[in-house]
Amino acid sequence: xxxxxxxxxxxxxxxxxxxxxxxxxxxIFNTWLWYKQDxxxxxxxxxxxxxxxxxxxxxxxxAQFGITRKDSFLNISASIxxxxxxxxCAGAESPSSGSARxxxxxxxxxxxxxx
Amino acid sequence: DTGVSQNPRxxxxxxxxxxxxxxxxxxxHNRLYWYRQTLGQGPEFLTYFQxxxxxxxxxxxxxxxxxxxPKGSFSTLEIQRTEQGDSAMYLCASSSQGANSPLHFxxxxxxxxx
Numbered sequence: 718x719x720x721x722x723x724x725x726x727x728x729x730x731x732x733x734x735x736x737x738x739x740x741x742x743x744x745i746f747n748t749w750l751w752y753k754q755d756x757x758x759x760x761x762x763x764x765x766x767x768x769x770x771x772x773x774x775x776x777x778x779x780a781q782f783g784i785t786r787k788d789s790f791l792n793i794s795a796s797i798x799x800x801x802x803x804x805x806c807a808g809a810e811s812p813s814s815g816s817a818r819x820x821x822x823x824x825x826x827x828x829x830x831x832x
Numbered sequence: 833d834t835g836v837s838q839n840p841r842x843x844x845x846x847x848x849x850x851x852x853x854x855x856x857x858x859x860x861h862n863r864l865y866w867y868r869q870t871l872g873q874g875p876e877f878l879t880y881f882q883x884x885x886x887x888x889x890x891x892x893x894x895x896x897x898x899x900x901x902p903k904g905s906f907s908t909l910e911i912q913r914t915e916q917g918d919s920a921m922y923l924c925a926s927s928s929q930g931a932n933s934p935l936h937f938x939x940x941x942x943x944x945x946x
Contacts, residue, residue, distance in 0.1 A: 721874075750934060759836070759923050759937035760875065767932050805874050819888065820867075820935060822874025 723806050723823030730796055731831050738804060738826040739790040746808030749782050749789040750820065754803045763804075764791070796830050803827050836938035838924050844944045845914055852910045853941045857926030864907050865935060866899055867923040868892065875923050875937075881907060882929070914945045 723740045730736055740749075748767055752760035764775050766782035766789060773780055779792045789806055807820040837856040845851050857864045862883050867875035878897070880888045883904040893899075896914075901907040911918055921942050925935040 723874075748932070752937075757939070757942075759838075759925075759939045762934050762936065765932070765934045807874070819877045819880065820875070822876070824872070824874050 721806060721808060721821055721823040723826055725826060726824070727827040727829070729829045729831060732796060732798060734796055736793040736796055736800075736828060737790060738806075738828075739788060740806035740808070740823045741788045742808055742821075743787075745786040746810065746821075747786065748809040749780070750807040750809070751778075751780050751789070751791045752805045752807060752822075754805060754825070756802075760805055793828075796828075798830050798832065801828060801830050836924055836926050836936055838922075838938040838941050840941055841939065842942045842944075844946065847914055847916060847945055849914055850910065850912045851914060851943065852908055853922055853924075853943075855907045855909070855924030855926075855938060857905070857907070857924070858936060859905075861926035861928050861936075862904065863927045863929060863933075864901055865925040865927075866907070866909050867925065867937075869921040869923055869940070870919075878909075911943075914943075916945045919943055919945045 720743050721740050750765050751763045754760045764780040769786050770784045771782040777794045803825040805825050806823040839854045864881045866878040869875040877890050878893050879899050881901040896912045899909045921940040923940045925937045927933040927935050
């Protein structure tokens with residue numbers, strides 16, 4: 718089955734620094750999503766990417782859909798304490814109408830922001 | 833719109849007991865999903881409904897698991913004869929039918945089987 722390799726597993730950074738994390742897949746995805754999960758809560762959608770090569774920003778977050786369709790990265794600029802949490806990438810196969818959007822998740826990147 | 837709501841938030845049960853969780857999706861969403869998440873891992877797909885029809889089930893969904901969405905609104909996930917390996921966070925998500933509609937997750941039900 719499909720597998721996503723997400724790296725790094727954890728990061729410790731100083732407040733104000735930029736962060737980068739990425740995911741690679743053994744197969745092609747047609748949608749890449751990035752979620753953030755805080756302790757005891759469900760994942761919250763940060764950015765959705767639907768086209769190979771697409772670069773999308775959401776405030777201090779920027780994500781790109783790799784042109785091979787097998788990878789994606791997420792950058793966080795000027796990190797702040799509330800950026801702490803676990804970041805997950807997720808990929809989905811072509812979402813034709815009627816097909817399920819089964820997401821395959823990476824294993825997460827635990828981000829710690831030090832003051 | 834209060835987002836996806838799941839109840840209970842926490843459930844502790846003894847091995848062998850049956851448990852049932854409820855999910856109320858975002859009201860205008862006709863697609864509903866159940867995922868399971870264990871510590872240190874990302875969520876794993878269990879099953880998916882479009883309206884009241886259960887269209888896909890993962891091989892992770894053993895015979896002890898059953899999910900329903902009788903009226904196409906809320907859904908229940910039942911686990912019979914629970915085992916310690918069932919301990920996990922059970923997440924519900926919903927989406928609209930559009931091709932690029934992202935999944936919105938609830939806060940999950942944390943199950944602990946003792």
